[in-house]
Amino acid sequence: MLKLARLNGQPEIFHSIQGEGKSIGRPSVFIRLSLCNLYCAWCDTDYTWNWEGTAFTHNNDVRPGYRKYRKEEYQQLISNEEIRDRLAVISCSNLIFTGGEPLVQQKDLRSLFRLLKENNPDYHIEFETNGTLKPLPEIDALTDQYNVSVKLANSKVAPEDRLNPEAIRFFAASPKANFKFVVDSRADLDEVLALVQGYGIRPEAVYLMPQGTSAAALREKQAWVAELCKQYNYNYTDRLHIHIWGDKRGV
Numbered sequence: 001m002l003k004l005a006r007l008n009g010q011p012e013i014f015h016s017i018q019g020e021g022k023s024i025g026r027p028s029v030f031i032r033l034s035l036c037n038l039y040c041a042w043c044d045t046d047y048t049w050n051w052e053g054t055a056f057t058h059n060n061d062v063r064p065g066y067r068k069y070r071k072e073e074y075q076q077l078i079s080n081e082e083i084r085d086r087l088a089v090i091s092c093s094n095l096i097f098t099g100g101e102p103l104v105q106q107k108d109l110r111s112l113f114r115l116l117k118e119n120n121p122d123y124h125i126e127f128e129t130n131g132t133l134k135p136l137p138e139i140d141a142l143t144d145q146y147n148v149s150v151k152l153a154n155s156k157v158a159p160e161d162r163l164n165p166e167a168i169r170f171f172a173a174s175p176k177a178n179f180k181f182v183v184d185s186r187a188d189l190d191e192v193l194a195l196v197q198g199y200g201i202r203p204e205a206v207y208l209m210p211q212g213t214s215a216a217a218l219r220e221k222q223a224w225v226a227e228l229c230k231q232y233n234y235n236y237t238d239r240l241h242i243h244i245w246g247d248k249r250g251v
Ligand SMILES: Nc1nc2[nH]cc(C(=O)O)c2c(=O)[nH]1
Pocket: 016, 017, 018, 019, 020, 030, 045, 098, 099, 128, 241, 251
């Protein structure tokens, strides 16, 4: 059984287009897993981890009416067979496992991936991961693409929590991995450069993405992020789903 985020009383599985990074624009099915091992201050899926009774702080704490989440309300258990059946009726072969941090449940994902690839060998499996957990060999064998978003200081997560050198080394060496850095200000670039150089990441595998959960906030950062991409030969990525649909769940 896997713990998925719950949306309208259903497990959060939705058909959309990949809004970010290397596969931007690809029609994809998102499977949003509950739980994360980090606690980013600007996280837009904090209903996967910011549980009632925890001490984490979030940028939304200042918003009137913002409340931490009741786990029983925002989590849903689901079997492998049910996930297989829900995916089988959607004619789309690009699967994106996201969260939260999907690799938190990687032991349980092993049997799901076997079942899915048996059912449809054409499935292309992507992970949206924060790069802190090294994939198990059985997971790596069935994964096609890792979109690795190592978190910077702007996340306000302690460095020892957000940077796991062993895992970053694994992804830096994997031909399936690309790195997507969420940048909030120009000053974030020093950290990106240190990581890219320190781990020998190829610039062609690097994506800079503006931080923002509204089209206006993203647009405000587009120009200087694009200039940095030109300067360092990194790729620019926006957040297409925010531009199209706004900060909504299930899109
Ligand atoms: N359309 C769309 N693209 C995405 N790419 C990464 C997403 C994520 O939440 O991990 C995401 C998402 O939530 N929606």
